[in-house]
Amino acid sequence: MSVSAWDPSMKPDVNDAMCPSRGVLEHVTSRWGVLILIALLERSYRFSELRRHVGGVSEKMLAQTLQNLERDGFVHRDAKPVIPPRVDYTLTDLGREAAERVRALALWTEKRTLTVLENREEYDKARS
Amino acid sequence: MSVSAWDPSMKPDVNDAMCPSRGVLEHVTSRWGVLILIALLERSYRFSELRRHVGGVSEKMLAQTLQNLERDGFVHRDAKPVIPPRVDYTLTDLGREAAERVRALALWTEKRTLTVLENREEYDKARS
Numbered sequence: 001m002s003v004s005a006w007d008p009s010m011k012p013d014v015n016d017a018m019c020p021s022r023g024v025l026e027h028v029t030s031r032w033g034v035l036i037l038i039a040l041l042e043r044s045y046r047f048s049e050l051r052r053h054v055g056g057v058s059e060k061m062l063a064q065t066l067q068n069l070e071r072d073g074f075v076h077r078d079a080k081p082v083i084p085p086r087v088d089y090t091l092t093d094l095g096r097e098a099a100e101r102v103r104a105l106a107l108w109t110e111k112r113t114l115t116v117l118e119n120r121e122e123y124d125k126a127r128s
Numbered sequence: 129m130s131v132s133a134w135d136p137s138m139k140p141d142v143n144d145a146m147c148p149s150r151g152v153l154e155h156v157t158s159r160w161g162v163l164i165l166i167a168l169l170e171r172s173y174r175f176s177e178l179r180r181h182v183g184g185v186s187e188k189m190l191a192q193t194l195q196n197l198e199r200d201g202f203v204h205r206d207a208k209p210v211i212p213p214r215v216d217y218t219l220t221d222l223g224r225e226a227a228e229r230v231r232a233l234a235l236w237t238e239k240r241t242l243t244v245l246e247n248r249e250e251y252d253k254a255r256s
Binding site: 003011012013014016017018019020021024025026028029030031034035038053054055056070071072073094097098101102104105106108109110111112113115116117118119120121122123124 | 131139140141142143144145146147148149152153154156157158159162163166167181182183184198199200201222225226229230232233234236237238239240241242243244245246247248249250251252
């Protein structure tokens with residue numbers, strides 16, 4: 001949806017399948033989007049550093065996710081005019097707001113993972 | 129990963145592709161998981177009510193997502209012994225913790241959607 005098609009009286013609603021907020025939410029909750037936002041909350045990263053930091057991401061998915069985040073205005077891509085070329089990725093202020101909320105969820109998840117594994121074991125046992 | 133395979137000295141790390149915390153994070157950030165958790169934060173829902181509330185979800189995806197959330201211990205499925213059968217879905221305490229963090233992110237997203245649409249337009253204009 002383009003901004004010009006936006007009706008200012010419209011209230012964004014993630015429960016509405018046609019609302020553009022849903023696409024934004026999907027970018028900040030995407031598998032790699034989450035991990036990239038959290039990494040960039042600590043410091044700026046170069047592409048190859050991010051690739052090492054975020055376990056399991058392919059070059060293609062990292063490039064595509066960074067481009068989505070840049071287009072949304074969450075990530076700033078800073079290409080330094082040096083030889084060899086150097087590109088740093090940094091959070092914008094908007095990206096920092098998103099990343100803080102995403103990190104809160106990820107940290108909570110790490111803290112609760114063992115409990116969830118126990119719940120799954122109990123669930124499976126009750127049904128076997 | 130089963131609980132018995134869990135090494136207590138292991139610190140969950142969502143950046144580790146092999147860490148089970150990543151699967152938990154994917155459940156709470158999945159497209160439908162997010163919307164279901166937020167809905168259940170308000171009140172309990174019946175299946176058909178949830179289906180109407182969460183725009184665009186198919187019966188199959190709703191059932192599958194609810195089952196994942198139930199197995200993780202986020203959602204309690206309460207089958208009432210009445211005729212016709214009635215099933216209510218409610219958040220557990222653990223699910224409420226997750227849902228509060230997910231809601232914070234979704235509300236922020238709704239508030240910032242117009243800004244993101246503007247950023248996208250600017251990005252595309254600079255490259256056309």
